[in-house]
Each structure stands twice: as C-alpha cells, then as structure tokens.
Amino acid sequence: MVTRGKDGFRQPYIGLHSVQLSPIPKTFRSALADPHWRAAMEEEYSALLSNNTWDLIPRPPGANVVTGKWIFRHKYLADGSLDRYKARWVLRGFTQRPGVDYDETFSPVVKPATVRTVLSLALSRNWPVHQLDVKNAFLHGTLSETVYCSQPSGFVDSAHPDFVCRLNKSLYGLKQAPRAWYSRFASHLLKLGFVEAKSDTSLFIYRQGQNTVYLLLYVDDIVLTASSSALLRHTIVALQQEFSMKDLGPLHHFLGISVAQHSDGLFMSQRQYTLDILERAGMTDCKSCSTPVDTQAKVSAADGPPVSDATNYRSLTGAL
Amino acid sequence: MHDPRKPHLSAVKRILRYLRGTLDHGLLLRHGAASELTVYNDADWAECPDTRKSTSGYAVFLGDNLVSWSSKRQNTVSRSSAEAEYRAVANGVAEACWLRQLLHELHHPLQKSTLVYCDNVSAVYLSSNPVQHQRTKHVEIDLHFVRERVSTGDVRVLHVPTTSQFADIFTKGLPTSVFAEFRSSLNVMSSDAPTAGGVRK
Numbered sequence: 177m178v179t180r181g182k183d184g185f186r187q188p189y190i191g192l193h194s195v196q197l198s199p200i201p202k203t204f205r206s207a208l209a210d211p212h213w214r215a216a217m218e219e220e221y222s223a224l225l226s227n228n229t230w231d232l233i234p235r236p237p238g239a240n241v242v243t244g245k246w247i248f249r250h251k252y253l254a255d256g257s258l259d260r261y262k263a264r265w266v267l268r269g270f271t272q273r274p275g276v277d278y279d280e281t282f283s284p285v286v287k288p289a290t291v292r293t294v295l296s297l298a299l300s301r302n303w304p305v306h307q308l309d310v311k312n313a314f315l316h317g318t319l320s321e322t323v324y325c326s327q328p329s330g331f332v333d334s335a336h337p338d339f340v341c342r343l344n345k346s347l348y349g350l351k352q353a354p355r356a357w358y359s360r361f362a363s364h365l366l367k368l369g370f371v372e373a374k375s376d377t378s379l380f381i382y383r384q385g386q387n388t389v390y391l392l393l394y395v396d397d398i399v400l401t402a403s404s405s406a407l408l409r410h411t412i413v414a415l416q417q418e419f420s421m422k423d424l425g426p427l428h429h430f431l432g433i434s435v436a437q438h439s440d441g442l443f444m445s446q447r448q449y450t451l452d453i454l455e456r457a458g459m460t461d462c463k464s465c466s467t468p469v470d471t472q473a474k475v476s477a478a479d480g481p482p483v484s485d486a487t488n489y490r491s492l493t494g495a496l
Numbered sequence: 497m498h499d500p501r502k503p504h505l506s507a508v509k510r511i512l513r514y515l516r517g518t519l520d521h522g523l524l525l526r527h528g529a530a531s532e533l534t535v536y537n538d539a540d541w542a543e544c545p546d547t548r549k550s551t552s553g554y555a556v557f558l559g560d561n562l563v564s565w566s567s568k569r570q571n572t573v574s575r576s577s578a579e580a581e582y583r584a585v586a587n588g589v590a591e592a593c594w595l596r597q598l599l600h601e602l603h604h605p606l607q608k609s610t611l612v613y614c615d616n617v618s619a620v621y622l623s624s625n626p627v628q629h630q631r632t633k634h635v636e637i638d639l640h641f642v643r644e645r646v647s648t649g650d651v652r653v654l655h656v657p658t659t660s661q662f663a664d665i666f667t668k669g670l671p672t673s674v675f676a677e678f679r680s681s682l683n684v685m686s687s688d689a690p691t692a693g694g695v696r697k
Contacts, residue, residue: 289556289564289591290598292525296561297604300530375598383603390602436687438524441561443687445522450515457512464517465510466676469669476545480501489500492508 197250197258204246204330207263213248216263221331224265227315230325230341232333240277241340242267242325244349256448265328266349277323283354286378286394291430294379294390298401299441304408305401307424308415310361313396316419317346317356354395361393364418368411382411394431453495523562524683530559533599533610535592536656538663539570539584541577550574552584553666555682556591558599562682564591567666578618579635584663585614585623586639589651596650609649613656615664623653 201207208214224230235241244267251259272278298305310316323343327333346356362372365380370391373379382389387407392399398421402408412423427435427442436443454460483489534557542548549570556564566587574580592610599606614620622632623642645651664670665678679685 289595292523292561292563293558293595293598294602295525296530296558296563297599297602299525299527299561300559302527373598373601375594375601379598379601381601381603388603438687441524441526443522443524445520445687447519447522450519454512454516457509459509459512459516462509462513462516465513466517466672467670468511468514469507470510471669471671474543474545475503475507477499478501478546480503483500483502483505486500489505489508492512496508496511 198261200248200250207246207248208330212261213263216248216261217246217330220263220265221328223312224315224328224347227312227345229315229345229347230343232327232336232339233342234336235338235340236324239324239340240271240273242269242271242277242323242350244268244325244328244347246329264348267325267347269349269351269353272323272351277321278351279321280352280355283358283395284377286392287376288431290376290379291392291399294392294399294401295427295442298390301403303401303403304405305399305427306408306412307427307430308398308400308412308421309424310396310398310419310421312420313361314348314350314353314357315345317353317358317360319343319346319350319352319356321352323350357395358393361419364415365391368414397430399427399430453492456495457492518686520687521684522687524685525561526559526683528560530561530604532606532608533558533592533595535588535610535612536661536663537581537584537588537612537614538661538667539574539577539580539616540667541574541580543668544569548573550580550583551667552580552587553663554584554588554591555663555666556588556595558595560683562684564595565666565682566591575634576618576631578616578622579632581614581616581619582622582632582635582639582642585612585619585653586642588612588663589642589645592651593645610651612651612653613661614653615656615658615661617655620653620655 198210198212201210201213204217207217244265247264247266249262249264251262253259295305324340325343325347327339327341333339346353350356362380366372368382369384370380370382370389373381378393380391380393382391387403389400389402389407389411400408400411402411415421426437429435432449433444433446434448436445451460454462536555537552538554539550539552541550543551549572551567551569553567554565555562568587570580570583572583574583589612592612596606596610624646642651642653646653658664662678662681665675665682670678
C-alpha cells in the first residue's frame, strides 16, 4: 500500500506567522542548535525524567525496541498569536507488535451532543463551567504490557549509550497510550465518588444530596461544571492532588470550538477552524454565497470528468 | 470519495464559499429552562440519483437549545415518501431516547413526553396505528419501536406544516430566504445578531 507519506503528500504548512518565529526544524540536530527549540526539548526531557517514565536497562536479547522521534510544533493561542514552542518525544507506534507490545487500544471520547446537553443544563441552572487542561496527559497512563524504547535522540545517556528504556508509564505515540490514560483517569474519578454515565462513557457524574458535579473528558481536555463554585474548587483541588493540571478558568475553547459568554447564554463558534480550512483550500478571499447547496443540486457519482488532484478533494471534504 | 469528479469539487467549493460568508456565525445556547425534548424530522424521498435512496435529517432541541442534529443518506431504498419519513422519525426517536437516558443519568429526568414533529401525515399515522397497511407491510419490525415508545408515552408524534419544518435544512437545498429563517430557528446566528428569540413556537 502506498501511504500518503510515501506518495510525497504533506499537509500544507500554514505559515501565517513564520516571519518572526524560528521555523519548525527538520532534524533534532538543527533543533538543538536553535535556543528556542533546545529549551523546549530540555523541558520535555526533564518532564519525562521527573515523571519516572522509564528505567534505563541493558538491551534485553530478542526484545522489540520501539523507535521514536522528536516532534516540533508552534502552539498558538485561540486568537492566532504564538503561545510557545513545543517539543515532544513520541514513539513510532507502528513499530509495535500486536499481542506483544499492545492489546486493547480503544479509548472512548465524549459525544458532541453530550457536551451541548451538559452545557444547556449548566446554563439553565446558572452553574459555573470551568475548563481544565492536563499536562502531559498520556504520560500518566500506566502500562499493563512491558514495552522497550530507544533513548531520545540528542539526550542519550553518555555512560550507557547502548541501553534502552523500559517504560513504566505510557508515552505519546504508543498505540495503547490513550486507553492507558483514560483508564487511569477514570479509576481515579471512581475513587473520588464519581459515576461513569452509561449513555456516554466520557461523562462522569458526582452526586451527594443536592451537590452535583458533571465532568466531561475529551482525551486531555476536561470540562467541569458543578452546582456551586465552592464544590467546583474543591473538585479541582482533589484532581490536582493526583494529576498536574491547569485550571483554565471559565470555559472558552473546547474541541476547536470557541465558547464566548453572551448576554443570552453561551455562543459557540468555529471561526478559527473555518479560516484554517479556507486557507488550506486557497479560498480565503473567495466570494461568499448565502446557502451551502443549490436547490437543484443532485450530483451523480459518475458525472463529469475526474478531479485532477483527488487528494486535495479528500483532504478538504474530510476537514468539513 | 474514491473517484471524485469536477461537479463534486464544485459542490465542495460552494460549501467553502458559504462558510466564508458565515465566519462569524455560531450556535447559541440560551439560559432557558431545559424541561422538554423536541425533535424535528424530515426526509427527502429517493433523492440520490444513483441509488434512489432517501436522505433523512433530524434536529433535537432541549428546551430552546439545539443539542443534536444529523443529516444522512438512508441505507435502504424506500418504496414511498411515508416510509422514508417514517425511517427519519425512527432515527430521531432513537436519538431522543438516548438523550432522555442521558438526562436521566444527569439527574434531570424529563416529566413531559418528547414531541416529535414530522411533516408527513402518513408517517404520523404509521407511528401510532398498529394496523398493518398493505403498502407498509415491508417496513421492518425494528422500525416499529417508535410505536412502542408512543404507547409508553415517552414520545408523541405530531404533524407540522412544511413551512415550520426546521429539519428540512438537513435534507435538501433550500432557497435563501427559507434557509436563513430555518437557520436562525436552529439558533445558528451571527455573533453580533440581535438577540431576540427565533421564530420557534
């Protein structure tokens, strides 16, 4: 099979701000040469060490060692300005072997309808809605399998360059990472007295008399709402004792949707995402039209000549 | 998807041009009470020119807020518009059942039954009348779970004139004026739009 990578296809890089920024490095060596990226890599490396993510051990004979690579990203704020430089050491999950290095990989995510239902209820009861962000969420997950990986390039232990890492915690890129994080977080919530909803497994409910807390989990994004501000603070503190997480204040941005306080309620919009798609299609300055489809539009599967760039078509359609 | 043609690309571009004009639009969730579920269902019979399958769409409101919607081609061919509409009703009722269950788990059980609006009189009859019709005998038993829901009182299926059938927006291309009216009824509006209530009810 020819994958998109082999085909030479790359997601177009949207370089709106690239003028003042250090460009995304191609290799970890060029990244180490740039002070911005070097600092980001060192931050990631020390986070991995302080988290006791792995033990360095001599390479066990016959073990599959999962390789990894550095990923570099500019992180932007919701308004499009630069937030920070981010470097992440990820494992190449495709070098894992099923049954040996991983078993189950499914991890539930919250349904958008659940989010809107919970927000509607919170609004109608005037509850505070806060947003939390878990730092390095996937690194919290504990692994049930033994997985070996190579040392991060550029940060190889000089005393033991041929050693490999035996993972204690899950790492980004591992096939089971999302599932490991989900089950770790869910089991902690159950300890705190939350109940997992049957109709959406990413919704957790806490109820004690009149005190109620709803928690929505979308991988490492959390939306929390509670019947009183005191209860909300109490819950956040209880969660922070177990995981390092930031309280981002009242809900403003979730799943790529910006949420604004409005005189009538909450206003949810996907302006930034729409702009990104238009940019990708090269249609930022196109003439707008009032409806999305023609009243006569009935397109048959076999009408007209084939599109010259089918990948572009698929990429745009998939983004909608 | 596997063999895109020029007309398909122009359809995609039309959508993008629409998006270009609605950058500041979004969904508004209001403060109002969330005491009932309302479902609008619609189907466009035999719309697909290749397979003659129908398109069904629904919009589910919790109180005044739109919480769930769908627009999907049905996976079987319908023999009549009533059948297509009935399938759409079944999809909408399934979603409403899930939401009722969800609200129950959120300790917010609904006292009122869910109102399901459909603009096809035959489909409304079909949902309450257990008599087997000559023309609908092929409709699968599993679709008739709607009848069960109706008989338990969870759901009431009512007729609504096409002019206030908001789910129309999910099944067919509409003229600009109707489209804009339905869109604002779905609480989709520009961020600086006047905040008066929509035309619902």
